Amino acid sequence: MQDEGQGTLAMQSQELEDSLLIGRISTGDQEAFARFFDLHAEAVLGLVSRILGARGEAEEVLQEVFLQVWRQSDRYDAARSTPRGWLLMVARSRALDRLRRRDARGRHEQEAVADAAFPRLVSPLGTRRLEDAERRDRIHSALNLLSPEQRRCIELAFFEGLTHTQIAERLAAPLGTVKSRILLGMNKLRQALST
Amino acid sequence: MTSAHAPRFDDLLPAYALGALDGDELRELEAHLATGCPTCEGERRRLAAEIEELAVAAALPESLAGEAPRILAGVKGRLLAQVAAEPRSTPRSMAPPLAAPDPARTVAAFGRRHTPASPADQAASPARRWPLLAAAAVLAVAAAWGLARQAGVGAEIQRLRDESRQLAARAEALERQAEQAQAEAQRLGRMLSIITAPGVKSVSLAGMGTSHSAAGRTYVNPADRKAAFVASNLPALGPDKTYQLWYLDGEEQKTSAGVFGVDAQGSASLVIDQPVPVEIIEGWVVTVEPRGGRPQPTGSMVLAG
Numbered sequence: 001m002q003d004e005g006q007g008t009l010a011m012q013s014q015e016l017e018d019s020l021l022i023g024r025i026s027t028g029d030q031e032a033f034a035r036f037f038d039l040h041a042e043a044v045l046g047l048v049s050r051i052l053g054a055r056g057e058a059e060e061v062l063q064e065v066f067l068q069v070w071r072q073s074d075r076y077d078a079a080r081s082t083p084r085g086w087l088l089m090v091a092r093s094r095a096l097d098r099l100r101r102r103d104a105r106g107r108h109e110q111e112a113v114a115d116a117a118f119p120r121l122v123s124p125l126g127t128r129r130l131e132d133a134e135r136r137d138r139i140h141s142a143l144n145l146l147s148p149e150q151r152r153c154i155e156l157a158f159f160e161g162l163t164h165t166q167i168a169e170r171l172a173a174p175l176g177t178v179k180s181r182i183l184l185g186m187n188k189l190r191q192a193l194s195t
Numbered sequence: 196m197t198s199a200h201a202p203r204f205d206d207l208l209p210a211y212a213l214g215a216l217d218g219d220e221l222r223e224l225e226a227h228l229a230t231g232c233p234t235c236e237g238e239r240r241r242l243a244a245e246i247e248e249l250a251v252a253a254a255l256p257e258s259l260a261g262e263a264p265r266i267l268a269g270v271k272g273r274l275l276a277q278v279a280a281e282p283r284s285t286p287r288s289m290a291p292p293l294a295a296p297d298p299a300r301t302v303a304a305f306g307r308r309h310t311p312a313s314p315a316d317q318a319a320s321p322a323r324r325w326p327l328l329a330a331a332a333v334l335a336v337a338a339a340w341g342l343a344r345q346a347g348v349g350a351e352i353q354r355l356r357d358e359s360r361q362l363a364a365r366a367e368a369l370e371r372q373a374e375q376a377q378a379e380a381q382r383l384g385r386m387l388s389i390i391t392a393p394g395v396k397s398v399s400l401a402g403m404g405t406s407h408s409a410a411g412r413t414y415v416n417p418a419d420r421k422a423a424f425v426a427s428n429l430p431a432l433g434p435d436k437t438y439q440l441w442y443l444d445g446e447e448q449k450t451s452a453g454v455f456g457v458d459a460q461g462s463a464s465l466v467i468d469q470p471v472p473v474e475i476i477e478g479w480v481v482t483v484e485p486r487g488g489r490p491q492p493t494g495s496m497v498l499a500g
Contacts (some may be wrong), residue, residue, distance in 0.1 A: 014403050016366060028282055034275060041267050043251050050253035055266075058259070063270050070278050078361065080240065092250060102489035139252035157215035158249055164215050179210065186209035190245055 014039075018083035022189035024071040025113055029140055040084055044091045051095035051159050065091045098162035148183030153178055200227075200234040208235060212242035228390070277318075374396075385466050389423040390460045396413040400479055400500030406430060409461070411498045413479050420470035422452070424479075426498065432483065438497070439488045440465060443478045454488040 018039070024032035044065055049058040068090055078084050145152055156162045156170060164182070168175045207224045210216045216224060228235055231443060261385070389395065395416050402409035411426035423438055432438065439450040455465045481498035 013369075016369060019362055019365060023362065025360075028357065030275065030278055030282075033278060034233035034271070037274065041271065042263060043253075045266065047250050047253040049259055053400070055259055055262075055331075059266055059270060062266075063274060066274050067277060068269075070274075070281070075240050076363070079236075079241040085243050085250075088247055088250040089243075101257075109236060121258070135248060136252050137250075142248075143252065154213065154249070157210070157213040161214060162478075164210060165217050167215065170256070178434075179256045182210050182213065182215055183206055186213070186242075189249075189282060193245060194250060 015082045020078050025070065027087065040087055044087065047088055047091050048095040051092065051099060053182055057098055061095050065094055067148065077119050098163065121159065142189050144190055145192050146185045150181045150188065153181040154185045157182060170194045200232050201475045203236055206237065208238050210240060212239065235285060236325055298371055357466060367405050382466055386423045386464055389416055389421045389466065396473060398482065398500050400498040402428070403496050403499055406497040409498055411481060411500070415471050415473045419472045420473060422467040422471040424465045424467065426481070427458045427461060429461045429463060429497065431461065433436055436485050437486050438463065438481055439484045441482065441492060442471065442476045443480065444475045445477055449480070449492055451488060451490065
């Protein structure tokens with residue numbers, strides 16, 4: 001329990017540093033920007049690669065995302081999310097835009113990459129940050145508690161940007177089933193993450 | 196206008212946070228969120244934190260993992276070059292347009308050209324007055340722009356002050372949270388040491404009346420008379436009420452062992468601060484009392500054992 005408390009404190013101090021960095025970035029502080037990049041670029045690259053698969057595109061999106069941070073850090077709303085949560089949602093949104101713009105052929109290639117990558121979600125990442133590795137272990141353990149169907153629905157929504165209806169079509173499953181898989185899966189994730 | 200919070204919004208929020216909600220449900224929830232429902236706002240923040248975890252969990256494909264440091268260094272180099280060429284000493288929305296005149300330089304130029312103007316110049320024909328009028332117009336624009344810029348700088352300073360205040364408040368809140376977490380950890384540690392002490396005496400309390408599904412248990416260590424209590428499935432109470440634990444002696448006298456509230460799941464735990472006279476205790480009860488508790492029970496009994 002003590003370790004968990006310390007982990008939470010470490011996360012909170014990270015959040016505090018991030019908040020200060022975002023404030024400095026919005027005043028044009030390039031050093032703060034470089035530090036923010038060092039802290040979070042790997043997580044962003046992981047997320048956009050997971051969504052896009054293709055390396056060249058992931059690299060481009062990584063650059064676009066941080067440029068957006070530089071230009072729009074004053075749009076960050078502390079009431080809504082942590083700075084890192086905001087950054088990752090910007091990254092997800094940009095990567096999904098890119099994914100949607102792909103033609104049908106490209107999209108199928110991407111799906112093949114994403115499907116093949118599922119079992120590797122549990123593999124370690126060569127991360128430079130121990131906290132990240134610990135957080136990943138934690139969420140992976142939580143994800144392992146979900147049924148494969150619940151996990152698949154959540155991943156299709158989050159990593160491919162599909163809605164309830166689109167997931168139901170993709171999986172040829174009833175809409176109601178998809179809705180309850182997502183709801184139950186998210187509840188299970190919450191329970192697992194809070195213990 | 197959608198207003199009151201309803202349980203169905205709790206069911207829609209996870210899918211909304213994932214971006215999976217569509218159709219009528221999306222419209223209905225967005226209309227409700229637009230009312231600023233505090234319950235939904237809190238839930239959105241919790242979901243945002245969980246989804247952040249999900250995003251952090253995304254792994255680099257194995258084919259990229261080894262190359263990551265090189266990719267990151269390359270992108271960082273390009274970005275730093277880009278931001279150095281695009282300084283933002285003020286937020287972009289406040290930056291002056293590229294064509295805006297520099298007031299200092301304009302005034303200096305005006306002075307050099309026109310200050311030595313002779314009375315003859317001033318009495319000149321409209322054609323000769325034109326440069327003066329143009330210069331006056333430029334000066335007026337420059338002065339207006341200077342004022343606007345001053346206002347902009349003032350607003351920026353104000354914004355930074357606000358931000359710094361917000362960050363200080365946030366730091367303070369985090370510090371308070373850390374203190375609370377530490378106090379709670381200590382309390383739970385005390386609780387655990389009582390419950391797991393060798394020879395601890397435990398009494399089970401059963402739910403009564405409308406709280407029949409509730410249950411509780413007291414633990415008393417006869418060696419040091421320390422005691423603890425846990426309960427589950429107790430209904431939530433209004434802000435003006437509290438639960439109060441009592442022990443009964445052989446003469447049916449009830450003595451307060453403390454007041455407590457329940458969490459969202461209806462669970463409670465209490466470390467009893469006073470030494471408990473374990474040898475005379477005949478039983479335990481929990482009643483509902485006005486906030487702060489009472490010297491003797493006045494409300495309905497919800498647990499007994």
